[in-house]
Amino acid sequence: MTGQQATKTDAAFEIPVFYTPKMVAAIESFSPSSSKPKYVMQSWRRLGVPISVLEPMPVTMAQLCLAHDRQYVDDLLNCLIPNGFGNNSPEVAASLPWTSGAMLSAARKAVSNGLVAVAPCSGFHHACHDHGGGYCSFNGLLVACCVLLHEGKAAHIGILDLDHHYGDGTDDIIKVLGLEHAVLHFSAGARWHKPNQAKSFLKILPSLVEEFAACDVMLFQAGVDPHINDELGGWLTSPQLAERDKIVFSTARRINLPVAWTLAGGYQTPLRKVLSLHDNTMVACAHVFAGEAGIRKPVAL
Numbered sequence: 569m570t571g572q573q574a575t576k577t578d579a580a581f582e583i584p585v586f587y588t589p590k591m592v593a594a595i596e597s598f599s600p601s602s603s604k605p606k607y608v609m610q611s612w613r614r615l616g617v618p619i620s621v622l623e624p625m626p627v628t629m630a631q632l633c634l635a636h637d638r639q640y641v642d643d644l645l646n647c648l649i650p651n652g653f654g655n656n657s658p659e660v661a662a663s664l665p666w667t668s669g670a671m672l673s674a675a676r677k678a679v680s681n682g683l684v685a686v687a688p689c690s691g692f693h694h695a696c697h698d699h700g701g702g703y704c705s706f707n708g709l710l711v712a713c714c715v716l717l718h719e720g721k722a723a724h725i726g727i728l729d730l731d732h733h734y735g736d737g738t739d740d741i742i743k744v745l746g747l748e749h750a751v752l753h754f755s756a757g758a759r760w761h762k763p764n765q766a767k768s769f770l771k772i773l774p775s776l777v778e779e780f781a782a783c784d785v786m787l788f789q790a791g792v793d794p795h796i797n798d799e800l801g802g803w804l805t806s807p808q809l810a811e812r813d814k815i816v817f818s819t820a821r822r823i824n825l826p827v828a829w830t831l832a833g834g835y836q837t838p839l840r841k842v843l844s845l846h847d848n849t850m851v852a853c854a855h856v857f858a859g860e861a862g863i864r865k866p867v868a869l
Contacts (some may be wrong), residue, residue: 581858582620583850584685585612586673590626591689593663597653599703600839601690601831602660605667608688608831611843617854624673624687626665627711631672634714635707635741637698644705652691652700664706667691671708671787671830672715678826679721679785684817684857686850687830693735693755693789697744702733708830709787710741713751716785726780726825729755730812731791731832732801752780756794763796763803770811777819786825788816791832792845799835809845813852821856829853 587609593602600607612619632641643649645664647656670687677685692709694702709727716722729735734757742751754776760769780786793801795809804812820827829849834842 581683582618583853583858584674584677584681585609585619585621586624586670586677586685586687587621588623588666588670591624591663591666591670593657593659595653595655595657595660597703599653599691599833599835600842601703601833602653602663604690604831604839604842605688607839607843608846611847612688612850615847615850617850618858622673622677624666624670626669627672627715628665631715632665632668632706632711634718635697635710635745636695640698641706644700652695652703652705660705668706668708668711671828672712674828674830675712675716675785675787676721678828679716682824682826683821684827684829684853686853687828690831690833692737692830693729693731693832694733694737696737696740700737704737707737707741709738709789710751712787712828713747714745717750722784723750724783725751726783726786727751727753727789728777728780728786728816729753729757729789729791729832730794730816731755731757731789732761732793732798732803733757733833735789752783754779761803766804766808770808770815773812773815774819777816777825778823780825781823783825786820786827788827788829789832790816790829790849791834792842792849793833793835795834795836795845797836797841800833801835806845806848810848810852813849814855817853817856
């Protein structure tokens with residue numbers, strides 16, 4: 569990784585966001601992740617940040633099987649077994665190639681532009697090699713890793729998972745496929761989850777990002793469920809979450825580490841509270857990669 573693409577002028581750069589309505593599945597669930605991409609995009613378009621909305625390519629059956637058991641993939645896509653939401657919804661099944669496809673498209677774009685790209689979707693890190701759960705059906709993070717490695721587009725890939733919960737599915741697939749040599753995974757949810765840890769976490773975060781310096785791209789799970797008021801989280805305030813994102817993006821830019829990021833968790837109600845936190849992540853991204861210093865300050869909830 570040379571980081572040569574990162575020399576382009578900030579003013580000319582639009583943040584690539586890979587979105588299609590085909591990623592959306594409108595189902596009733598405690599988790600909003602199946603329908604969240606639609607509302608996140610509506611919110612981001614009102615921010616005034618320089619984004620370029622691009623159509624992702626859906627992943628294929630063969631690409632999904634690079635990370636997952638073939639029988640599991642076939643049964644899930646054909647609604648023969650429950651998905652990560654615990655139902656057999658054809659709408660969810662139809663959306664899955666597009667959500668993993670958005671993650672893969674964003675990872676490819678970040679590698680090629682040397683800066684950043686976004687997949688505005690959720691529901692990856694609890695999906696294991698041969699089963700799902702925790703609102704996660706396919707692990708789009710590992711699907712993207714496996715495809716990039718298989719195609720020779722990357723030799724080393726990092727996953728920085730700052731969702732509130734431990735990425736157990738990610739670790740499972742890495743172990744089953746023996747990818748420890750090629751995929752570096754850090755999941756904050758394995759250790760960091762208490763309010764009295766917030767300051768120390770933010771202090772060491774730059775060094776955590778720097779550990780990915782040798783990677784060709786870093787996949788960043790910018791979960792907002794660590795928010796102090798989240799029903800399934802509860803340890804970072806709004807300013808601390810905003811600082812988290814600023815640190816990740818600014819450190820990655822400083823060391824010329826391309827970033828492909830995704831939404832991950834967030835469970836507050838009404839949904840507007842979750843959307844405002846995802847807005848803050850996009851604002852932090854724009855400040856670092858597009859020079860938008862005049863964009864509004866992060867929302868305090």
